[in-house]
Amino acid sequence: MKKEEELINRYLNEDLNEDELHEFDQLLRKDPKLRRNFYDQTNVISALEEEFEKTESSGKVIEIQPPKLRFIPYGLAVAASLILSIGIFAVYSKTKTPNYVATLKENENAAWESSLPTTAGSKLTPGTMNLKAGVATILFDSGAEITMEAPCKIDIQDPIRAKLYQGNLIVKAPESAKGFILETPDGYAVDHGTSFGVFANGPGKETTFNVLEGTISVHSEQGESLYLNQNESTKLTQGGIGTKVINQSTEIITKKTEGKSIRISSDGKNLTIIRNNQFEFLDPDLLMVKLDTGGKPYERRSLINFMTSETDWSEIKDAGLRINLVPSRWGHRVYLPITNRFKVLAVAGFTGIEWNQTLNWEEAPKIEDCTEVGTFEIPRSQDSGSILLKTPELLKFLKYNQSHEYTFIIIRETSETKGSGLVHTFASDSHPQSSGPSLELSY
């Protein structure tokens, strides 16, 4: 990159120091070509923002408040109308960028169902997050940190407030997040600078609070409250707060699954193929599956690959392929049969597919060369949800082949009832909201 271009680019990224800005300023003034280049870049940026930026509420409108007509004594009315006639408010709201309150700090083998982004590092706006598998940590902008273990459903509300519907989590609140409130079924807890564990069994059932360090207060809907210190715990139910219990150890009461389970992510190695090889009908964020009528030019299949060198397949007791159905904007739902049947095929070993590129239909593994490992069905009415394919055939295939690499192909067996029927879409690894495919194994 030429130096001038480098300067433009870094100016646009707000990354110039004082000397560099001075240099950029001088060059801009001297060099008409550089200015031209600069205008072009800012112009493209406006186009891109216009196209892609999520406008939460359009804050760019100007509001004019016409003078209000009220019954006012005559003399006063004249004076008042003079003031009111300058009733214009330019409301350029600066909160056009979404209102972020937390960050998804870490995903450990996590699978999510959420309308919020679920990649580690994503910024989060208020909303509900449902952890289906694994462990995840959310860092609130106040400094409070919640580590949750699946299954767990929480509502992120603002930097110092969250609501736990069900599940097991630990809250850590440093000095900056003192006063963090965790709502639970039947009440809430206030964190007075500490860490504590909560296990909520769900609505109408009891919730256990357990202080690991420091102090918290637990509050019931009836207005009672109870302070708990280190190693103390209590239960909260619809009837109110239970008695204070001194724990023998700081272990939190959780339902632990026996044995070990791991989750292998496809790590970007997934794609869609389309029979007519017209790739503009694909979207990298989606794994698409469709069977159409006629010559089937728009038939789509999804390919998913898992690579691992550390798994001892002979030891696994259970295996499942998880994919997440996401709402599709492609085609009409009413042109589908009431039940749609899908087939999953598998190939063991190296396929030669370049996963970061588009793949021609003809270059994909042939169905005849694959092994069927299961089928599943999706009703026409369903537009999202997590699908876990757990079949004896899948387990057998994985154990038998002992391969470093497995590729799965998802096809739809049922066709549309009429042209332009719905394309089923599953989240790929780059999907902004939902998790990509994963292979779940337990020992």
Add this chain to the structure above:
Amino acid sequence: MRFKNEEDKHNCFLRLFTAHEAAIHRYVRSLVYKREDSLDVMQKAAIVLWKKFDQLNKEDEFKKWSFAVARFEVLAWRRDIARSKERLILSSETIELMAEELDNETEQLELEREAIIQHCLGKLKQDQRSALKSLYEKSYETSILAKRFGKSITGFYQWIYRIRQKLSECAKKMTQPHSVN
């Protein structure tokens, strides 16, 4: 301009301002660049435009007049920032020079922007489009995006610069008055 009453004035202003608001904002944005700053300037410019609306002679002159007001507000904003030494900023000479040039360029830039959205974005490769989408939706940290596309942060920004350049070249080709067959 003359108005029948206050309401007539309100309506006329609102109509003209709404019609040109996006163009004024883009003009301001090219001069001050940071979105938050451009919104500050727009807010002030909108109030000045309304207060001085009586001084406008003809409706046809609204755009030219509003750009002049916006330019003045940009320079006033620059002066305030420079005085407070709050942050680094381009010199007023450079801003004035750019304002002058951009005044004459708006129509062409408008056409190019249209071409980018309608045509050129569709010609990009999948990964290029997907990177731009993720970046301008602003839902990820840049470091995450860079990693996802297998680049360092600097490398990622350079790549994005090149994609923008490509879009601009495409738009220019599309909007050339006598394009080659």
